[in-house]
Amino acid sequence: MASTTATEREGTSRGGGTLYRGDLGMWSWVAHRITGVLTFFFLFAHVIDTALVRVSPQTYDAVIEVYKNPVVNVMEIGLVGAVLYHALNGIRIMLVDFWEKGPRFQRGMLWATLGIWVVVMVPGAYFMIERTLSDLFGGN
Numbered sequence: 001m002a003s004t005t006a007t008e009r010e011g012t013s014r015g016g017g018t019l020y021r022g023d024l025g026m027w028s029w030v031a032h033r034i035t036g037v038l039t040f041f042f043l044f045a046h047v048i049d050t051a052l053v054r055v056s057p058q059t060y061d062a063v064i065e066v067y068k069n070p071v072v073n074v075m076e077i078g079l080v081g082a083v084l085y086h087a088l089n090g091i092r093i094m095l096v097d098f099w100e101k102g103p104r105f106q107r108g109m110l111w112a113t114l115g116i117w118v119v120v121m122v123p124g125a126y127f128m129i130e131r132t133l134s135d136l137f138g139g140n
Contacts, residue, residue, distance in 0.1 A: 028089060028110050035086035042079055073132040077125045084120060088113045 052060040066072065092109045096102035102109075 024107065024110060032086060032089045032093070035082040038079070038082045039086055070132045070136060073129060077128050080124060080128065081121050085117050088117055
């Protein structure tokens with residue numbers, strides 16, 4: 001069996017070069033990994049801060065007060081966006097893996113995933129930040 005060298009493989013990837021420059025599928029893969037890690041760290045922090053109520057209720061109350069900060073509200077919107085994308089893309093990945101026609105429709109399903117994400121996130125972000133803006137700039 002003959003082995004190939006890097007020089008012999010040159011020009012076999014997309015774009016004629018040896019460096020994979022990616023496409024939409026690669027970026028969805030990267031975003032899926034990043035949103036999964038972000039969700040994991042949020043869940044880890046959530047378990048820790050919830051456990052504080054048994055150790056020190058005063059510390060727990062102080063942490064909850066920090067969460068009322070407008071910066072944290074923006075981070076919560078990012079968290080919801082990450083969890084929503086991760087969930088929708090996970091469904092798409094399952095369809096690609098387990099539906100016989102999935103690989104053929106994977107690009108269209110990715111666009112549908114992104115479309116659903118935008119349709120849900122725009123009003124969701126509005127309602128999540130509405131109270132914070134009202135508190136900052138006056139209101140009811």
